[in-house]
Amino acid sequence: MKVLQSKGVRILGAAMLCMAASSLFNASMAACEHKVGAVLSLTGAYGAHGVPISRAAQLGVEQVNEARAALGVGCELVYDVRDSNTQASVAVDAARKLIDLEGVTALVGPISSGITAPLLSSVTVEKDVVVVATASTSSTFTNMGKRGETKGLFFRTLSSDSLQAVAAAMMAYEAGFRKPAIIYFNNDWGKNNQAGFIDAFKALGGEIGNSVPFNPDQPSYRSEITKTLEGDPDSLYMLSNTQDGVKHFRDWIRFDGPQNFIMPQGMNDSAFVDTVGADLLKNAWFISPGTPANSSLEKMESDFQVRWDATPKGPGRNSGYDAGVLIGLAMVTADMRGLDTSGSTLAKIIREITGPDGEEHYGGVDGLKAAIKAIKAGKNIWYVGATGPIDFDPYGDVATPFVMMKIKDGDYVDVGGISLEEVSEVKAKVRAMNN
Amino acid sequence: MIDILSFLIFFFIVCSFYIISSLGLNIQYGFTGMFNVGIAGFFAVGAYTSAILTGPNYADTIFGGFGLPIILGWVCAIIVSGIAGLLVGLITLKLREDFLAISTFGIAISLQLVALNVESVTRGPNGLYALPKPFAHIFDSPFVSNVCYLIICIVVITMIYYALERAVRSPWGRVLRSIREDEVAAEALGKNVFMYRLQAFILGCGIMGLAGAMYANFVRFISPQDFLPIFTIQVYVMLIVGGKGNNLGAIVGAIVIWALWSASDSLINFIVTPDFQTQAAALRIIIVGMVLVLMLVFKPSGILPEKKHVSG
Structure with a gap:
């Protein structure tokens, strides 16, 4: 059995021993x-x-x-x-x-x-x-x-995308935006979130500009941003990650998009604020699960x-x-x-x-x-x-209220909350609209 | 003890998907010298084929949920990824070396993007879930059903191994090696180089497709995220470390690298205090990378180098 003597098997054996040893050692502690x-x-x-x-x-x-x-x-x-x-x-x-x-x-x-x-x-x-x-x-x-x-x-x-999307739409409407465009990450989160947002925003009585998917890690997003700018939207809902979000933001500003932004929880990152600069984010609205002034x-x-x-x-x-x-x-x-x-x-x-x-x-x-x-x-x-x-439903989904935030002096400040009852009302409107 | 055994069974099952892919790559790259960088794509074709044929019916898809027996799903996975190999091979196999690599890489990425966007069939990024696993409904104990799954894996690997060994020792295998060594000479001897390359390509893709199908029915959930280029790179590392042009090397390489991948993480967490665990995670990539570099420097032919065959 030459195989047994081969180096590969020996390396493998050593690796397995390491794993077993570390587990035994751990088990013998406290x-x-x-x-x-x-x-x-x-x-x-x-x-x-x-x-x-x-x-x-x-x-x-x-x-x-x-x-x-x-x-x-x-x-x-x-x-x-x-x-x-x-x-x-x-x-x-x-x-x-x-x-x-x-x-x-x-x-x-x-x-x-x-x-x-x-x-x-x-x-x-x-x-x-x-x-x-x-x-x-x-x-x-x-x-x-x-x-x-x-x-x-x-x-x-x-909370699941469906809830977050509705809350984001309510925030956008409250912010006074009436025709947001959307750029979204082409994954489960981005897709589901933009679909939920469109439904909820229409149910609230608003209009939607173009909704454009993007794939991550591209050097430039000019063509995507050009598409989102078609039809004169008044704001941008950025379902991005923070790295690519910086590029979307830069291109949007460069092509003279209005400086009105709706940000999901994933963009709620102080690194992003520092990178793009707080002065361009004066009318950026961030949503996050939580309640205002939560201890x-x-x-x-x-x-x-x-x-x-x-x-x-x-x-x-x-x-x-x-x-x-x-x-x-x-x-x-x-x-x-x-x-x-x-x-x-x-x-x-x-x-x-x-x-x-x-x-x-x-x-x-x-x-x-x-x-x-x-x-x-x-x-x-x-x-x-x-x-x-925190309140879980039978499937382990959580329903938490949301808090709206804006940037003031480079810091996030709470500007209001969205309760679960309010979210449910809008969800009911969406169902009524779809039927 | 039973826990360690139960982990090892799970470990070798996951390893099997890499072993089978590595064997599939060996016939293409190891024996014929075709630099196919689209492994993840063919793996995905197999996985989706089996998932669609054997999986449950979803409310939001227009095609699929046939609930066919798993074995049928796997056979179809081989056939469909073989056909995918045929189509890809027809358009790319006239290309040489790095051009073939670039085009197959692109095709694999495109296949992944198709899976991401054809939502009515693949459910896009939400993935296909609740796929059936063999024996899971017969035995209540997950331990027993995993043992059964491991036995299936071993049987499949043994069958592929012996089939490939016979193939590469046959005159057909000799032609493949001659193409790898000197294509012009093979052509001068009257061999239809393109046809041989195509056959080896289809065979390899079919095997990768089977690996994908077995993955889908074991993990019971697939989404386009499972088929990113990292998978292709892992399989290449396995084959190169194990020894390209040696089927046993392909198997050993897959086990060694997957064990290293798995053990390095236990080792890192054993050494590093919890506060630094998050940063230390990157060490794993460094360890695997170092092993590959050291291997290429000191033993470029791999752990089990290719043997000189005399084909009869």
Whole structure:
């Protein structure tokens, strides 16, 4: 058997040993420890988004752990992130390693929906692992839930495209725009969001200019922007990512497009504001899940700044933080009640600690201490996180209110909120219009 | 222990998709010298063919959801990607070396964009979900169904391996190698070089299509995001490290590189404190890149270099 002596097999053997050794070593550490896993895009197409989201989730887990330790309940919580490389095969492999070798029962989920879906359908559901996704907004998960594919083990802390699009349309109308053009990322998020926006904006009584898709990482977007400018739109809805968004913005300004912008959550990044300059963004309206003057968000942002010495403003920070907190709180709760920490138990607890029938509790170490105390006292709580009050539907979709923001002196300021009731009203109008 | 075993089974199943693609590439690149940089495209054709034929009916597609048996989906995947190989081959195989590379690269990207935009069939970026997995309905335990899937993978790989070994040892395989070494000489000997190249191309594409179909029915969800050029690059690294022109090398290379890809991430997280995990992720790409460079410098023919065949 020459094959057995070949170098390849030896290298392979060494690699396998490394993996097995590291898992054995980890298992022999602290007696009472829960790992909160995360599979996120740290490199690849969404790498730039993944790093801060991971840091926010880690902050959430650490704060729950600090609160727990101060009260002397539950087991140590440790955060362990793996890179998905923004590739499905790498992501499922990473998830299996966390689950099989590290004993993880809850994952902070990938960013892109195209990675989260394979993870659910080939790994986590069959292994009874709960996934809290931070930025997967595709309607596919709702459909999967309806088919019973997710078995209640999927949650997302960012509302689905359909909700975000309606809120963005309401903001645009409120801003006084009547004929926005749209440029959108040619992926699930961009496509679904622009479709929802068009429907909602028409239902509100507005008109839509051209809606133009773009593919990422092109050197220039002149032809796309030229198309969006046809028919004299009065504003631009930019469903871009921040890198390409800078190019769209530049070309739009260069071709004398009106300086009125509608920005989705993905563009809500201070790096973008710094790059294009605040003076051109005077009439740019940003939408984000949350409520105006949300204490959890403010606390999270200042803690994030201190913990990582990096800007807390940007897409996915708030939803990443809430994902970390929810998983952490669920684990502590399971410990306090003497339950196991299997995925289905955690999923059940996550439903219990969210939803409007409980006492409101907030983020930050002190807020989480109070929350854990209340749970210990047997009270029903409602976690009001950095994305606002969280309430999951049976398919794990979250419905959070929205906050509108503008730029003043280079900083984001809240200019108003959109409640869930208002969003539902517009959605009803859309349904009436389509029938 | 059962956890480690269960992980290894999963690892080798995912690895199988790379092994099969690498074997498909070997017949094209390793034996015939055709620089096909469109692997992801043919992999996608196979994946979508099987997904459309075996998958459930979706409310928003106009074609698909036939719910056919998986084996039929896989056979059709081979045929359809073979046909795709034929069409692509007819227009590109007269091109040489880097021109072939550029055109196949472009075709793979176009196929990915077609999948992204023909929403009425592929559901575009939303992807096809809830695809059937073999044995999943027979055995309740995911462990058992994964064991079964691994057995299928091993059987398929063994069949492809022996078929390719026979093919490359036959006079037909000798012509392929002669084309790779000196096309003009092969033509001077009266061989229809284009036809041989086309046959090898179709065979390789069919095998890549099968890999795609097996991926789709295992992962149970496909979207255009799965078929980006990174996949093509991974398969090339595997074949080059393993040893092009050696079918066993193609298999070993795929296992070694995928193991390295997987283990490097565990290793990095083992060494680095959680605070730096996010930055350290990039080390993985560096490690894999370094292995490729070191391999090319010190052992350019790969772990298992090509053997001198005497074809009978």
